Amino acid sequence: MARILIVPMEADRRVSVHALAMDLATLLHAETTIAVSGPIVRPAFDASRRQYHSGAMLAMLLEYFSGTDGRILGITSHDLFLPVLTFVFGQAQLGNRGALFSTHRLRNEFYGMPRSDDQLYQRTVKEAMHELGHTYGLRHCLDAPCAMNASTYVEDIDLKPMHFCPACAEVVAAG
Ligand SMILES: [Zn+2]
Numbered sequence: 001m002a003r004i005l006i007v008p009m010e011a012d013r014r015v016s017v018h019a020l021a022m023d024l025a026t027l028l029h030a031e032t033t034i035a036v037s038g039p040i041v042r043p044a045f046d047a048s049r050r051q052y053h054s055g056a057m058l059a060m061l062l063e064y065f066s067g068t069d070g071r072i073l074g075i076t077s078h079d080l081f082l083p084v085l086t087f088v089f090g091q092a093q094l095g096n097r098g099a100l101f102s103t104h105r106l107r108n109e110f111y112g113m114p115r116s117d118d119q120l121y122q123r124t125v126k127e128a129m130h131e132l133g134h135t136y137g138l139r140h141c142l143d144a145p146c147a148m149n150a151s152t153y154v155e156d157i158d159l160k161p162m163h164f165c166p167a168c169a170e171v172v173a174a175g
């Protein structure tokens with residue numbers, strides 16, 4: 001059974017990491033655990049952009065857990081960016097162990113809308129599934145409603161399901 005270590009990296013306390021661990025275990029047929037410690041995220045902060053460098057944060061995560069097996073999923077409340085992009089919802093190593101995502105832009109308040117913890121949680125699960133899907137070697141899925149559909153806006157996340165389409169699910173089931 002696949003193993004996934006979930007690492008809160010200054011995560012939003014409104015999001016239940018325990019619920020996420022249970023839902024990911026069910027959706028991915030994986031064994032999920034929550035890390036009790038993780039890397040200090042501050043070095044990934046870019047003072048001029050007032051955002052956190054996604055690649056740097058992912059590298060810190062992989063370095064910190066280099067002695068462990070299985071997949072690693074970082075979850076943070078901080079806004080993430082990559083140098084060429086305004087922001088990223090998350091980032092993952094294609095076909096490798098590391099993934100990271102942010103809940104910053106999954107909150108309604110970010111868009112001036114009323115707070116909804118339920119909506120925030122639904123989006124959190126979808127984003128976690130999406131980034132983990134990349135670690136299974138999945139690229140963006142265009143063929144069906146699927147967690148691997150690309151998302152540019154939060155509305156795109158709302159439109160897609162939590163689960164994978166049959167073709168993507170088959171790849172995940174294989175390992
Ligand atoms: Zn993606």
Ligand SMILES: [Zn+2]
Binds near residue numbers: 142147164167168
């Ligand atoms: Zn798919």
